Amino acid sequence: MKRIAFNLMAWTIVLVTAFPLIWMVITSVKPQFELFRIPPTFWPEEITFEHYRRLLWETPFLLFMRNSLILSFSTTVLVVGVATLGAHSLVRFRYPGRERLAQLVLFTYLLPSVVLILPLYLMMVWLGVANSLLSLVIAYTSFALPYALWLLRSFMQGIPDDLESAALVDGATRMEAFFDVILPQALPGIISTSLFTFILSWNEYLYALVLVNTDSARPLTTGVMSMLVSSFNIEWSLLMAASVMMSVPLIIIFAVLQKYLTRGFGAGGVKG
Amino acid sequence: MLGVMLIAPCVLIFCAVIVYPLVSAVYLSLFNIFTPTLKGNFVGFQNYADLFAGEEFWRSLFNTLVWTVCTLFLQVVLGVAAALMLHQAIVFRALARSLILFPYFVSTVVAVLVWRWLFNDLYGILNHLMMWSGLLQMPLDWLGSMPNAMVSIVLVGAWKYFPFVVIAILARLQTIPDQLYEAATIDGAGAWARFTDVTLPQLKDVLMVVVLLRAIWDFKEFDLIYLMTGGGPLISTQTLPLMVYKEAFGLDAMGRATAVAVAMMAVMLVFMVLYLRRMGKEEAR
Known part of the structure; x- marks a missing residue:
């Protein structure tokens, strides 16, 4: 029991630390209009690689x-x-x-x-x-x-x-x-x-x-x-x-x- | 003879890109130089006199100290805590370690872009989460007002650099003999007593080194602060390295800029000498 609680706590801290980087990846695959949603969506409703395409070619x-x-x-x-x-x-x-x-x-x-x-x-x-x-x-x-x-x-x-x-x-x-x-x-x-x-x-x-x-x-x-x-x-x-x-x-x-x-x-x- | 030949390329490069610029910086600080034309005239110690008489230098020095002390403190506390945590057996420990270490290796440019997006006052997730959880009533202007701007860069600095402390402490933790803990447990020490009586004394030396190194590096930090706030609002988060850049390329006063750099170097020398002494002792051992 104590082990599970410790693991949970530890992984929560790890994920909070890594959150900015996770958020970076998530934002990069969201369509532009979804960024300006209030309240923001966590998981993208639609995954797009449009930004990567534009980044590389335009x-x-x-x-x-x-x-x-x-x-x-x-x-x-x-x-x-x-x-x-x-x-x-x-x-x-x-x-x-x-x-x-x-x-x-x-x-x-x-x-x-x-x-x-x-x-x-x-x-x-x-x-x-x-x-x-x-x-x-x-x-x-x-x-x-x-x-x-x-x-x-x-x-x-x-x-x-x-x-x-x-x-x-x-x-x-x-x-x-x-x-x-x-x-x-x-x-x-x-x-x-x-x-x-x-x-x-x-x-x-x-x-x-x-x-x-x-x-x-x-x-x-x-x-x-x-x-x-x-x-x-x-x-x-x-x-x-x-x-x-x-x-x-x-x-x-x-x-x-x-x-x-x-x-x-x-x-x-x-x-x- | 062969030994000298092998080190010769290093020494030559050192002279060209470090020793010469260093001497040249001191020399340039005695001139009044207009950056776009690079023409100037000798003014002696006038640059230093102006600097120490004006308020901006002292304000920047103060900002540098506030930034260094605060962010360093957070780095050490978070770093030691995270190292202790990662030293325990947790599931997927290797992955957890990589995730914790990643901010340190990612480019400052990437870190800053991500955090500026998180801090965004209209669409940033941070304001939203804090309002949703009831911590905030109104969206907060994280970077455009004081003291928020200083707090923000201190936090981002702590996030970016605490993994360095984790790396150092974790390496040292692995070398503390288990017998010490067993002996303490037999003597009836609880978890907290084991930490203060066994772990901390063992970590003392490495902590000293880490604090000195990080103090030196935080003191000279340019990228993170320049890209987060640019020294603003006004000069509230302008540290000495930012002042050097501004004098040289914003105000086109190359001579004055080198004077700031040399003065900054003089302050840092204290830490650097402390660190070199410490390392000298360890080499001797």
């Missing part, structure tokens, strides 16, 4: 999506590639300034983007790359690199030293040991770091707002918000459909790759 949504995909993939590949080498160096090599460097990484991981953004804006204008996806990739490394480096460092600290030593005794060079021994061991960590970096870039808003003001280079975050501002009367069902579509990659990651996410929680997202 708005620049697909263009924004393409931009977001290119942007997040490039940022992730660049950042995780560079950070894997860097983390390996921070964990396995000894040289002066190594500890300081690790501290600096943690410090930069906490830096507010509003401090960096104005100089970065000037830099992009000066380099002549303002208003392009390239400028965003460069700017995104400023928060993604410290993050990835910190996360990968904690993953790699978990790989026993003996593995590399054994390979070295067998006559491998340090680079061979890195590719043959460390990389396979670090792979799960690299995958979850990539996932987190991808999500971080996918959701970024401030840099995109400041650095890009043409549709051709706008990612989803600022793109969808511009659809809210530019329409005269706000079409909530269209915006909810856009929100659902925007969350699809997250849902996929959650459903398929969850074990990598939980691994990431343990390693570095929060240490304690």
Whole structure:
């Protein structure tokens, strides 16, 4: 009896927390006229995918999506590639300034983007790359690199030293040991770091707002918000459909790759 | 030598996109720069003098503190409670966890759009539910008036970020040895006593870290507040990051904007140093 009551209570709380997201999905499949019913209907009386059709074919949504995909993939590949080498160096090599460097990484991981953004804006204008996806990739490394480096460092600290030593005794060079021994061991960590970096870039808003003001280079975050501002009367069902579509990659990651996410929680997202 | 070569790309990128902008921000804050032309002249510490003499900076700092303290408090209370709940055996626990964690991973843009629709004064479900249950007589203007606007962003902030606390606490709960609870039960401790005497002391360290991290991140939050209220009504919910943006791109005063950013950074440095110290201690262990 007590068990059932506890389960009921727990699930009520879970559903209340998830309600805004459930409501988003429900709103996105309601016909426009049903939104303005008073009192509102909970279950749609009629399910329609009209908003999704319009979103995909009559708005620049697909263009924004393409931009977001290119942007997040490039940022992730660049950042995780560079950070894997860097983390390996921070964990396995000894040289002066190594500890300081690790501290600096943690410090930069906490830096507010509003401090960096104005100089970065000037830099992009000066380099002549303002208003392009390239400028965003460069700017995104400023928060993604410290993050990835910190996360990968904690993953790699978990790989026993003996593995590399054994390979070295067998006559491998340090680079061979890195590719043959460390990389396979670090792979799960690299995958979850990539996932987190991808999500971080996918959701970024401030840099995109400041650095890009043409549709051709706008990612989803600022793109969808511009659809809210530019329409005269706000079409909530269209915006909810856009929100659902925007969350699809997250849902996929959650459903398929969850074990990598939980691994990431343990390693570095929060240490304690 | 190889070690230095491997870290070199990281260091180079760091210098280009973090160290240089950081130094440059301090430098720019000594100039008076017109944003559209990016032309300016040296004014020394005039930007800072103006800032500290005016009311807007202090008001924004005050708003930032109110927002940070309130939303952080809710995040921690809700986060610990939810973690304790999800630590128990409930049906479909994996699904329940995913649903609780989802708000943290969803884009702020999505969260804001959904909540603005929920808060909508005419057709929003929230006003309707509250009137239906008798909590409200009249529809409430959630975002356009004070103190409602501050309360609204604090609530949405708590909803969006409490899963972070859940993740951290849940991970720690799983490592508390069962024997501690068994011993306490034998000593006659009830459920509440077990919580205060066993669970809380065990959680103390991780809670410290979580509070510091979240304090830093809430303090610098831009997206959520900017998209929910834009700092309004007037400047009632304008926090320091929003003020930076407004000075730079609304009022075209790039120099003053960087001065605000640098001043904000100085306040944050306190938390950042505390956090770094803490992490330093843990690394040493």
